[in-house]
Amino acid sequence: MSTPDSGLQPERTLLAWRRTSLGLIANGILLLASGHGSSDVRTGLGIVVLTLSLGCWAAVSAVYRHTRGAAVHSLGQDRVLRVAAGLVLLVGLFDLYAVVTR
Template sequence: MAAHSIPATGDPGLQPERTALSWSRTALALAVNALLSLRAGFVVGEPWLVVVGAVLFAASGAAVAVGTVRRRQLAGDRLMITPPRWALEGVAAATLLASLGGIASIYAGGGA
């Protein structure tokens, strides 16, 4: 997916703001999942859940960085319509990891 930009003309509406806020919400969701994975890993004694939590914290930081860059791109003289492909793939991978970590933390407790 190639980056596509258009000249910023007048009032772009609320779409750029919603787009920037969605990256912040994604980062927050990843951070919450990281905390849950870390807690489950420490309580149950599963080091792989601690690793999943650490990776999710790193992904959360990356989502904050991408959100900051996107906010600047959407507020400039030219609106950068498409985010970088690697950012979208990274968020998809982090979301999958968060989902798998959450499911695994349920089963790691052994029903306790």
């Protein structure tokens, strides 16, 4: 029985997290742009989403740098996944608010 090869799996996971963060950053920019000059709420939501998204990017990069040489990588831990899922849900709710109040 062979053991699974971790190989490039940590790098692929990091890239997936970064793609998620980039999507959230784009949502924040769109919320910010949609609220420019018309809605303080959308502008505020855009700033919050951008801040959380950049924090997600920084946190994932920090976890990867911290565990690069380790046998077990922490990018797939339950806590990290729950935070990311909550962030995606929160951004989705903000986007829904922006669409409904348009």
